[in-house]
Amino acid sequence: MSLAGKVVIVTGASSGIGAAAAKAFAQQGAKVVLTGRNEAKYTEAACKAVNSKAELLLIIGDVTTDAEKIIKTTIDKFGQLDVLVNNAGFGERGSILDIDVDQFDRVMNTNVRAVFLLTKYAAPHLVKTQGNIVNVSSVAGLRSYAGFSVYCTSKAALDQFTRCIALDLAPKNVRVNAVNPGVIVTEFHKRLGLSDEEETKFLKHSKSTHALGRAGEPNEVADVIIFLASDSSSFITGATLPIDGGRNIMCPR
Structure with missing residues (x-):
């Protein structure tokens, strides 16, 4: 998909x-910059496992405070940037009767403000390479869920940001798109505070909330990210693409 040698964050x-x-980009032969708050050594090892010649750069940092550092370190190492994948996300549960402003700020800072900063710092370099951006949003940006008002709002904002920046950068031949995953089997739900029992029940319930009758897997989202980042999607920009087994079109009765 023409990603060999491309520099991807x-x-x-x-x-x-x-x-x-990250693993999928390495498999395609891209030079991959892995960022995260946690030591991502196993991700680095997984990338090497699928492509022993993969060129990798590991940056430990928080997107809410280290956006400029992430872009600068990438350019210092590789001299260019071709693809920015804004995947880092954060969620908290709570009704408007219970949620407080600190929770609001944490979610919005990670899911919206950090994406703005990374995009702002990355854009001049993407213009040089006529690269692109893929934002990882959520079906929560397309639908409304009780108890998740702040998270839903942050992802709806990210979707609109995607469309607006797509228009800003289209004259420079830089594309900007988003994927909107449904329920995906990751650690996300445990980070929301779900116990093992609650998570099992939630994933079982997903069989009825997704038209395809199941939750998704991370690689199913990664495959679409690869597609949007590659020249195979050269005429797509400003799209918000559901990867949700049909959840966003469900109308519960």
Whole structure:
């Protein structure tokens, strides 16, 4: 898909969709920058396993505070940037009757403000290479869920940001798209505070909330990220593409 030798940043590459995307880019022969708050050594090892010649750069940092550092370190190492995958995301549960402003700020800072900063710092370099951006949003940006108002709002904002920046950068031949995953089997739900029992029940319930009758796997999202980042999608920009087994078109009765 014409990704060999391309320099790709994947934020939130420590686990889940980010780890799967980093591995997929390495498999395509890209030079992959892995960023995350946690030591992503196993992601690095997985990339090497699928492509022993993969050129990798591991940056430990927080996208809310280290956006400029992530872009600068990448350019210092590789001299260019071709693809930015804004995958790092954060969620918290709570009704408007319970959620507080600190929770609101944490979610919005990671899911919206950090993406703005990374995009701003990356854009001049992407213009030089006529590269592209893939944002990892959520079906929560397309649908409304009680108890997840802040998370849904942050992802809806990310979708609109995707469309607006696509228009800003289209004259420079830089494409900007987003994927909107449904329920994917990752550590995300445990980070929301679900117990093992609650997570098992939630994933079982997903059989009825997704038209295809199951939750998704990280590699199923990674495959679409690869497609949007490659020349195979050269005439696609400003798209928000559901990878959700049909969840966004479900109308529960």
